Amino acid sequence: MAECATYGTVAVLQINNPPLNVLGHDVRSQLMSGLQQALQDKAVCSIVIMGKGQTFTAGADVKEFGTEKVFWEPTLHSLVEAVSASTKPVVTAIHGTTLGGGVALALASHYRLADSSAKMGLPEVQLGILPTCGVTQRLPRLVGLQTAVRMVTSGQTQSAQQALTAGLLDKVVTDDLLKKAVGFARSVDVRGLEARRVSSWTVPGADRAEDVLDAARKTLVRRSRGAIAPLTALQAIQASLLPFETGMKREAELGRYLWTSWQAAALRYAFFAERTVKRWHIPRNKNVNYRTAEPMDIKSVGVLGAGTMGVGITISLLQAGLKVVLTEVNKAQLDKAVSLIQRSLEGKSGGKPQPMQLRATTDYSQLREVDLVIEAVFEDLALKKKVFQQLDAVTNPRTILATNTSGLDIDQIAAATQRPDKVIGTHFFSPAHVMRLLENIYGRHTSVETIATAMQLGATIGKVGVLVGNCPGFVGNRMKGLNFTEAMFLLEEGAEPQDVDKALEEFGFAMGPFRVSDLAGGDVHWRRRIQAGLTTEHGPPPYTPVLYRQGNRYSPLADMLCMQGRFGQKTGAGWYRYKSGSRTALPDAEVHRLIHKHRQDHGFQRRNISSQEIVERCLFPLINEGFRILEEGLATGPQDIDVIFLLGFGWPRHTGGPMYYADKVVGLGNLLQSLEKYRAYHPRSAHWVPSSLLRKMAAQGTSLSIWAAGSRL
Ligand SMILES: CCCCCCCC(=O)CC(=O)SCCNC(=O)CCNC(=O)[C@H](O)C(C)(C)COP(=O)(O)OP(=O)(O)OC[C@H]1O[C@@H](n2cnc3c(N)ncnc32)[C@H](O)[C@@H]1OP(=O)(O)O
Ligand SMILES: NC(=O)C1=CN([C@@H]2O[C@H](COP(=O)(O)OP(=O)(O)OC[C@H]3O[C@@H](n4cnc5c(N)ncnc54)[C@H](O)[C@@H]3O)[C@@H](O)[C@H]2O)C=CC1
Numbered sequence: 001m002a003e004c005a006t007y008g009t010v011a012v013l014q015i016n017n018p019p020l021n022v023l024g025h026d027v028r029s030q031l032m033s034g035l036q037q038a039l040q041d042k043a044v045c046s047i048v049i050m051g052k053g054q055t056f057t058a059g060a061d062v063k064e065f066g067t068e069k070v071f072w073e074p075t076l077h078s079l080v081e082a083v084s085a086s087t088k089p090v091v092t093a094i095h096g097t098t099l100g101g102g103v104a105l106a107l108a109s110h111y112r113l114a115d116s117s118a119k120m121g122l123p124e125v126q127l128g129i130l131p132t133c134g135v136t137q138r139l140p141r142l143v144g145l146q147t148a149v150r151m152v153t154s155g156q157t158q159s160a161q162q163a164l165t166a167g168l169l170d171k172v173v174t175d176d177l178l179k180k181a182v183g184f185a186r187s188v189d190v191r192g193l194e195a196r197r198v199s200s201w202t203v204p205g206a207d208r209a210e211d212v213l214d215a216a217r218k219t220l221v222r223r224s225r226g227a228i229a230p231l232t233a234l235q236a237i238q239a240s241l242l243p244f245e246t247g248m249k250r251e252a253e254l255g256r257y258l259w260t261s262w263q264a265a266a267l268r269y270a271f272f273a274e275r276t277v278k279r280w281h282i283p284r285n286k287n288v289n290y291r292t293a294e295p296m297d298i299k300s301v302g303v304l305g306a307g308t309m310g311v312g313i314t315i316s317l318l319q320a321g322l323k324v325v326l327t328e329v330n331k332a333q334l335d336k337a338v339s340l341i342q343r344s345l346e347g348k349s350g351g352k353p354q355p356m357q358l359r360a361t362t363d364y365s366q367l368r369e370v371d372l373v374i375e376a377v378f379e380d381l382a383l384k385k386k387v388f389q390q391l392d393a394v395t396n397p398r399t400i401l402a403t404n405t406s407g408l409d410i411d412q413i414a415a416a417t418q419r420p421d422k423v424i425g426t427h428f429f430s431p432a433h434v435m436r437l438l439e440n441i442y443g444r445h446t447s448v449e450t451i452a453t454a455m456q457l458g459a460t461i462g463k464v465g466v467l468v469g470n471c472p473g474f475v476g477n478r479m480k481g482l483n484f485t486e487a488m489f490l491l492e493e494g495a496e497p498q499d500v501d502k503a504l505e506e507f508g509f510a511m512g513p514f515r516v517s518d519l520a521g522g523d524v525h526w527r528r529r530i531q532a533g534l535t536t537e538h539g540p541p542p543y544t545p546v547l548y549r550q551g552n553r554y555s556p557l558a559d560m561l562c563m564q565g566r567f568g569q570k571t572g573a574g575w576y577r578y579k580s581g582s583r584t585a586l587p588d589a590e591v592h593r594l595i596h597k598h599r600q601d602h603g604f605q606r607r608n609i610s611s612q613e614i615v616e617r618c619l620f621p622l623i624n625e626g627f628r629i630l631e632e633g634l635a636t637g638p639q640d641i642d643v644i645f646l647l648g649f650g651w652p653r654h655t656g657g658p659m660y661y662a663d664k665v666v667g668l669g670n671l672l673q674s675l676e677k678y679r680a681y682h683p684r685s686a687h688w689v690p691s692s693l694l695r696k697m698a699a700q701g702t703s704l705s706i707w708a709a710g711s712r713l
Helices: 025-040 076-085 101-108 123-127 135-143 145-154 160-166 177-187 190-196 206-224 229-241 244-259 262-276 308-319 331-349 381-394 410-414 448-460 476-493 497-507 513-520 522-531 557-563 589-601 611-631 638-648 658-666 668-681 692-700 704-711
Strands: 002-007 010-015 046-051 090-094 097-099 111-115 119-121 171-173 285-289 300-304 323-327 358-361 372-375 400-403 423-428 437-442 464-468
Touching: 002 025, 010 025, 010 177, 025 046, 025 076, 046 177, 076 101, 090 101, 090 177, 097 101, 101 119, 101 135, 111 160, 111 177, 119 160, 123 145, 123 229, 123 262, 135 145, 135 229, 135 244, 145 206, 145 229, 160 171, 171 177, 206 229, 229 244, 229 262, 244 262, 262 638, 262 658, 300 308, 308 323, 308 331, 308 423, 323 331, 331 358, 372 381, 381 400, 381 410, 400 448, 410 423, 423 448, 437 448, 437 638, 448 464, 464 638, 476 497, 476 513, 476 557, 476 589, 476 611, 476 638, 497 513, 497 611, 513 522, 522 557, 557 589, 611 638, 611 658, 611 668, 611 692, 638 658, 638 704, 658 668, 658 704, 668 692
Parallel strands: 010 046, 046 090, 090 111, 097 119, 111 171, 300 323, 300 372, 323 358, 372 400, 400 423, 437 464
Antiparallel strands: 002 010, 423 437
16 A cells, blocks of 8 residues: 655655555555654655555545545545654655645645656546645645646646646656655755745745736636636635635635535546446346457547548547548548648647558548448438448458447448448547547447447547447437427527526536537538428428427427528527627527517417526426436436536536436436426427336435446446
């Protein structure tokens, strides 16, 4: 856990708790006793604290957070204070990615040394808690308010060089950290110790503090969108302007407030959910799971279709060091794609992709030897079936054929081939080289090896793979679609687009549904609705009621905008209007008139609609659909759905995701009641009929987390 050794007059305490040296109770105890021994040992003049393996330490053991263990002595706080109070100089030697409590230990030490490849960060706000143990008080004294605010409120890591420049490190070294740390510790002098205690310093640039804090507050109010941790962290940093002991008391107070908040529990859940989804199984056949599967080794990938998604997918693959054969029918489009890919990679790595790694072609036969193909041609089932037939003929029989369809039937696509066991959906999110989600969809015949390979590919390219079953829209788009449907009904009943967007943005989404629609282009979904027979390019299909289609209430408002060529930002007008070259959504009198006339034509009585109703009506049907998906065995557990929404649809992380939010914040009984209430008002919308799983759980008074714990392998 922690090993102690002496090198002449230097005692070295080395954390050894693989894989990440987290500071659980055992590690803290051993570090504390090592420190005390070193202090008592007359032969020891100075002490080095460092870590074995891949990192110094990733910080506190988050698995202890829900338990009493975190409060067992020595706590992280006691350990950090013991280091700070040491009567012999303590040098912390950092390598790997050092986070949270590791940075706290370093700040309390008298000297800080790091390997040149090290990174340091304070991810606590991402877990909804405060970097305590003196971090918010010592860091500003060492690096100034501005850098401290940036590090603490963003959670982003700093490279060793950045940390050195900021004053967080005393020295950066290359190679043999142990030897260099021992050499450094030998050279330090106990006489200067008091002056090396950061707690005795004052915050540099305190005269400009108000300006810095005001500017940071304004930015955070805008950015944190309801998450309480970043603004609370700012208050703690502000307290560093007070005497150290007073600031520490304030830090402890604010730390307790966040520690016990529901947001901290939700963010901790989100952290583990992202890791839990790796442990997938197929609910209807638990024998097919991550343990029974052996992925194929993938070295080269073919990407078919060099449009928006093909480009992003290719960038992701190249960045992970895979060979890519990019294939496209349109030569001009292919050339444009290659230049986009090169520009994107140059921006990141300062160099062009190796010519060997990217081959761009209009010739399908070049795909003969790749290990896996990802198809990203137009969303058209007939085209995809044709393309899969061609791929089946041209590629090696062992090649896996994946489709990036956003919601078409994987089984129908697989049926076009002689290898349905090797066909799978790999649904990337746009922009594909940025978004961390990969929704993998197995069909009826997809083999366990194919599933394991798609999941492994996700990990290789730095994405979080979530495995789901095959149904229209899969999990993400199937649930998300309901949000927009209900948003339009709200317009018919009295809300304006900006009211709906504002309510959902206050809930925590970066953009409300109408701004998202304008960004993505309203025509995309319009084409899908036309394909699905819900509408036509000229209005409702013949003999179809305006407000009722295929057995459900329907709002034609989005179709009406598209019929006027209002596709969103790209046409300068959608639900909002946009000045040329601007992305700022401006309310548009035209849209208001159109909605107003629609209400009059169809006898809607305009009423005031509260933000609460807007949020409930947009989100509860989507959550209800999540319960149906679990009931139908299309997701391994609620974590899978939550991760899809957190990483794919910008669901506010501090609420844990739709299923966690329903379970722990709304409460399943309350959710059921609300669904029943809205169902009574809107009997023609099937999405208000509560799922039987939700009914059962609410009746039993059980929670989704208990249900999930029982079902996960
Ligand atoms: C009032 C009481 C006050 C209490 C005290 C408050 C404490 C504090 O305020 C200070 C703190 O230190 S808070 C914790 C700060 N540290 C973090 O958030 C680290 C998060 N981890 C990472 O970012 C990546 O794992 C990292 C970048 C480090 C590595 O990424 P990788 O992709 O290489 O590895 P992963 O797959 O993420 O992780 C491997 C396994 O380790 C588990 N794990 C990671 N960080 C952990 C952590 N800090 N604690 C416990 N387990 C952790 C992770 O779950 C995974 O396990 P498996 O899923 O079982 O494989
Ligand atoms: N755009 C988005 O946000 C997302 C799209 N998707 C899905 O990804 C797929 C591609 O979408 P986008 O990239 O947006 O479309 P896109 O229209 O930008 O690109 C499609 C590309 O495929 C090419 N193509 C057409 N037929 C081909 C053929 N037979 N062989 C080779 N290339 C051919 C076209 O020339 C075009 O360059 C669709 O299935 C879509 O539903 C999935 C997630 C998000």
